[in-house]
Amino acid sequence: MTSFSPVLAPPSLSRRRLLAAGAGLGLQMWGSRVLAASSRRKFVLVILRGAADGLSITPPVADGDYVALRRELAITEAALPLDGDFGLHPELKTVHRLMGAGQGRFAPAVAMPAAGRSHFEAQDRLEAAAGNDVSSGWLNRAMAALGGGSTPEGLSVGPVAPLVMRGDLATSSWSPGRTVETAARLPMLVQDLYADDPLLGPALARGLKTEVLAQANLARLAADLPDASGTMNSAKLSRTLLGDNRDAGRLGGAVAGFMREDEGADVVAVSLDGFDTHANQAGALSRRLAYLDALLAGLQGGLGGGWRETVVLVVTEFGRTARVNGTSGTDHGTASTALLLGGGLKAGGLIGDWPTLQESRLFENRDLASTTDLRSLFKGVLADHLGLERRTLDTTVFPDSAQARPIFGLV
């Protein structure tokens, strides 16, 4: 199969314009200039928790060993066609449309180094990406490193902060639910009580700020999406979103709303769980991938023109066994697929090499082997899209990672 060699592509139009704008400021300033001059650049990280099965997300339809290994779980005729070698899971219709328009690419055999096969340790490694130090996440360090007046606003979706967003730089979090009247007495009195509290004070301040944005955002979304009676107000919509999130598209739209606000989010982390498919994988995975696809559709639609300046990266902590197990599921494996989407991507398909599923190529005779360090993908996107410098990426954002070379030229 094909292999990809990272190419230093010529700068895109927008980058060329920015380079011209930043001429004379010197290379050192370049990173922060990109963000300052282009405050609309957005990045969304979607983490699929539980080890999502890459061999079902981008089924390697032309690999001669695939059907024999996967038996009843192999996705062949049903796959949405990509390049002949790979297809997409039938539920990933939005992803398919984007890839068809040159706005999506995939890396079919990525993993973190030494991820292991424990979900929790591997998720820590994926999010901290700093060896055994799990005190902060790489997205937080990346945002902090941009520094100066260009520090982006970070937002995680969900009541529990994911490790990837934790760290020295304060970030926001939001999840659908009932709203609080931010101008009322109680929030202000509680803020007074938290004045000297280093944990709760900043958290409440950020929460209240996000709440103001949320109310504006939900009001607009409610106007865009009237329900059958035409009377969807923001409180009602917020409850709808809370539900069991069946309507992932609306959640995607709400997240996009935050990103469109002037002081809204630049860098967003969203987690989806439920990918640990040890038994009866086909149905469970279809439901979760349909949810992912609807979320991405809502996000893209909600961003409108902002989609051109947005990059979305979908990753998981590790892949699943190449062989189906005894319960029509798969067990913990090694490499999986990452999806890269965005209106400003350079056209292209596969990222990295395909190791094949030949028995001799399987890692420890059971898993799809990794050909690409996930950090190389992270670094490429952070460098080209957000303008982080190579040295910062190799040392601060991903400590001691010089050997994981950025994959440039994706954006």
Next chain:
Amino acid sequence: MALPDRDLQAAIAATRFGLGARPGEIKAVRSDPQGFLLAQTAPRGVPNPLRALPRDRVEALQEFRQAQSAFQQANQQQDRKARDLRPELNARRAALRDQIASDVLQRAALGATTEQGFAERWALFWANHFSVGAGNFVRTATIGPYETAAIRPHVFGRFADLLVAAETHPAMLLYLDQNASVGPDSPLAQRTARRPDAKRQLGLNENLAREILELHTVGVDGGYTQADVTEFARALTGLSFRGFNAPAEKAGETYFREIAHQPGPRSVMGVAYEVEGEAQALAILNDLAARPQTARFISRKIARHFVADDPPAALVARLEAVWRDTDGALDQVAAALIAAPEAWAPAPAKFKTPYEFMISSWRAVNAAPRKPADLAMLTAMGHRPFYAPSPEGWPDEAAAWATPDGIIKRLVWTQDFAPQVIGTADPSEVAAQALGARLSPATARAVARAESRGEGLALLLMSPEFQRR
């Protein structure tokens, strides 16, 4: 390290070790805070919230499964009868849903009213350690009975007994796919493979074996390999339970399914197991329980839960030593925790989880949740009981819970809750009773200055010291 004064000890006993002080509790505890806690470490177990017996639950599950199969069968054959069967299925489903909601409610109500707050916290710690998360109806309906039968009776007994009870309960077997794991060389797999119409191969599912090693015993750094996981999974094959379509008296029972067991001796973490059959898995479980890595891993987790997200090393070492010396006698481990000066440090280092926050709020006003809707906000806070996101259970660190959104959700809930429950009580008195010597002058002042009783209580509940323990 000296202990703080008696008033502070009493407040710490009720709020850090316990689930929060009810009115009068701190005063009652003051004469002997340590003795108050020790008296709760009864080896016979922890009080049980559920009135329903597991047998009732099995019957409800059977009725549901029967209605479900009857409906599905008719539906598949496109039989018009399916339409007539649907109401029965819906009724059975609703009955089960009510029972699940009742399990959650009864547990929360016990937390809000128990006089043994430490024992309840200790039980919740172990239920989270051996976490079983909700899934389909059948699995979710097993969680309440699982905590009742497998966890609560053993939490002050020997760890090995708790381990075996948890890993062999149908809830755990269902949760971690153990029922479907079949030895590739077992008679069952061989027989199935010979069938001409065999659609799939029966085989191993490693899920339970891996999580026992990683989460329940030696921990991820416990020194096991992928080969150990696979060997352990082979040994566990045959461990199973009878489904709810089985004859009435057998349904829902754990049993050893010999024909699914992978024959032969096994080797796990350097120990050879010649013994065969059911005894093989039990021998491995008992050996894992006795490993020093297990003592270390779980002692740290206990210290982290009770004392600080990054617990003092000396405390962990002491718990670990008692665990090893007593062969995992959990009442002795609890006693060592109660005796440890580090556990009585004055500053509240632990941030309450949403469940702890809400339970302690009810306790502060001498009330309890009465209907499932009273707990609905836990879902929005990301802490819906029985719905732990993974086998690792709920997180235990402030970094996970003290988020902007998490604080906003607490504020929203408090805003509704406080005016409803305060009645004619004096919020300053509620504050004094709920926090005792832990009440700060700033919070006492804010509560006293509030413009309404409801606002006063809301400020107490949202105060930095009430949010922590």
